[in-house]
Amino acid sequence: xxxxxxxxxxxxxxxxxxxxxxxxxxxxxxxxxxxxxxxxxxxxxxxxxxxxxxxxxxxxxxxxxxxxxxxxxxxxxxxxxxxxxxxxxxxxxxxxxxxxxxxxxxxxxxxxxxxxxxxxxxxxxxxxxxxxxxxxxxxxxxxxxxxxxxxxxxxxxxxxxxxxxxxxxxxxxxxxxxxxxxxxxxxxxxxxxxxxxxxxxxxxxxxxxxxxxxxxxxxxxxxxxxxxxxxxxxxxxxxxxxxxxxxxxxxxxxxxxxxxxxxxxxxxxxxxxxxxxxxxxxxxxxxxxxxxxxxxxxxxxxxxxxxxxxxxxxxxxxxxxxxxxxxxxxxxxxxxxxxxxxxxxxxxxxxxxxxxxxxxxxxxxxxxxxxxxxxxxxxxxxxxxxxxxxxxxxxxxxxxxxxxxxxxxxxxxxxxxxxxxxxxx
Ligand SMILES: NC(=O)c1ccc[n+]([C@@H]2O[C@H](COP(=O)([O-])OP(=O)(O)OC[C@H]3O[C@@H](n4cnc5c(N)ncnc54)[C@H](O)[C@@H]3O)[C@@H](O)[C@H]2O)c1
Numbered sequence: 001x002x003x004x005x006x007x008x009x010x011x012x013x014x015x016x017x018x019x020x021x022x023x024x025x026x027x028x029x030x031x032x033x034x035x036x037x038x039x040x041x042x043x044x045x046x047x048x049x050x051x052x053x054x055x056x057x058x059x060x061x062x063x064x065x066x067x068x069x070x071x072x073x074x075x076x077x078x079x080x081x082x083x084x085x086x087x088x089x090x091x092x093x094x095x096x097x098x099x100x101x102x103x104x105x106x107x108x109x110x111x112x113x114x115x116x117x118x119x120x121x122x123x124x125x126x127x128x129x130x131x132x133x134x135x136x137x138x139x140x141x142x143x144x145x146x147x148x149x150x151x152x153x154x155x156x157x158x159x160x161x162x163x164x165x166x167x168x169x170x171x172x173x174x175x176x177x178x179x180x181x182x183x184x185x186x187x188x189x190x191x192x193x194x195x196x197x198x199x200x201x202x203x204x205x206x207x208x209x210x211x212x213x214x215x216x217x218x219x220x221x222x223x224x225x226x227x228x229x230x231x232x233x234x235x236x237x238x239x240x241x242x243x244x245x246x247x248x249x250x251x252x253x254x255x256x257x258x259x260x261x262x263x264x265x266x267x268x269x270x271x272x273x274x275x276x277x278x279x280x281x282x283x284x285x286x287x288x289x290x291x292x293x294x295x296x297x298x299x300x301x302x303x304x305x306x307x308x309x310x311x312x313x314x315x316x317x318x319x320x321x322x323x324x325x326x327x328x329x330x331x332x333x334x335x336x337x338x339x340x341x342x343x344x345x346x347x348x349x350x351x352x353x354x355x356x357x358x359x360x361x362x363x364x365x366x367x368x369x370x371x372x373x374x375x376x377x378x379x380x381x382x383x384x385x386x387x388x389x390x391x392x393x394x395x396x397x398x399x400x401x402x403x404x405x406x407x408x409x410x411x412x413x414x415x416x417x418x419x420x421x422x423x424x425x
Contacts, residue, residue, distance in 0.1 A: 028167045031065055101275030156206075181206065261410075
């Protein structure tokens with residue numbers, strides 16, 4: 001039995017939760033529990049974000065998020081004292097990488113310290129849920145000691161598996177929920193909170209829950225680099241890798257997802273998490289081989305787009321090169337570790353003039369690349385050649401006739417171009 005009064009959750013059917021860190025994971029967690037009828041208090045250090053949220057403006061683009069936030073019982077604040085009105089706190093702050101790939105825990109430690117300070121004033125029990133992605137051992141070795149002298153809250157690890165672009169949908173329809181705790185009991189209340197999500201709930205210890213997240217992302221990243229490698233071989237042999245994967249995917253041991261050969265994986269999670277687990281493996285005396293190669297292949301893959309372009313335009317200096325797609329994947333404005341960055345860098349190094357379009361990610365890209373041209377997709381297609389870097393739906397219906405297209409994302413209609421090259425087909 002949990003130390004919590006379980007009937008409180010059952011009877012009122014409404015919990016009061018706090019979420020610390022209102023980025024992709026925090027806001028989606030807040031909105032998801034809001035959609036389930038719970039009251040949520042969000043805490044963040046970013047004043048602009050808080051101000052926007054107080055005026056009903058979501059700081060990021062995710063389908064359904066704006067509406068959910070507007071319609072739920074949600075308060076956003078900078079004040080950690082607000083957690084005292086809640087019984088459960090989700091820690092969702094960013095855990096970026098150091099340059100050697102190891103995890104930079106500065107933000108998470110700071111947030112945990114601020115939470116601990118607030119919780120010292122609380123007499124009743126409290127559950128702290130680590131939802132940020134942290135390498136195995138972090139909760140036990142770093143989070144638990146910080147929280148120990150703050151009323152000794154119960155502590156769980158509850159990794160998030162969302163896909164950006166479908167984040168709220170994934171939160172509401174999870175494939176599984178993993179709850180790790182140190183005593184086999186602290187997770188009871190959290191399990192209760194998730195009781196009507198209609199998916200398996202796995203209870204583990206803290207380290208295992210942390211490892212499940214890394215192993216899942218490492219496997220997905222491996223699948224992508226694997227199929228890109230097969231695609232690179234196919235390209236040399238004049239074989240269409242998409243026909244090959246169609247023939248592979250029917251085997252349910254393989255499955256047909258994450259087998260889209262292309263320019264590689266980006267985003268805030270797969271590259272960072274892979275580097276994180278490689279660094280953690282080294283700390284415990286193991287040099288990973290597969291995972292290192294997965295990362296290496298993923299660094300090289302986007303550069304193939306520039307190589308293919310140079311087959312058709314050997315001297316890029318002064319040429320106008322179009323780029324369709326800047327976000328690391330469709331349906332998001334997120335450009336963190338987007339492969340478009342490496343490709344735009346490559347084009348600029350060759351002296352090309354870059355003309356770009358993305359339905360959502362141009363404002364974010366502009367912050368780092370204010371000097372390239374941002375145009376409509378039709379204007380972009382008038383460039384000397386155009387590279388397709390994100391598989392946005394709206395790129396499927398553009399008029400590609402008479403154009404020179406290098407396709408990194410398999411947009412079938414683009415095959416109507418005068419000159420067409422696919423990266424792995
Ligand atoms: N983005 C994803 O798709 C995804 C998926 C699964 C897991 N994760 C993991 O979840 C965590 C959060 O990722 P994200 O993409 O939401 O990050 P994010 O950068 O979008 O958001 C983090 C938020 O935390 C806030 N913050 C930083 N320090 C704080 C503090 N001391 N107190 C309060 N707020 C603070 C920041 O201002 C920011 O709003 C990371 O560990 C990440 O690896 C991310």
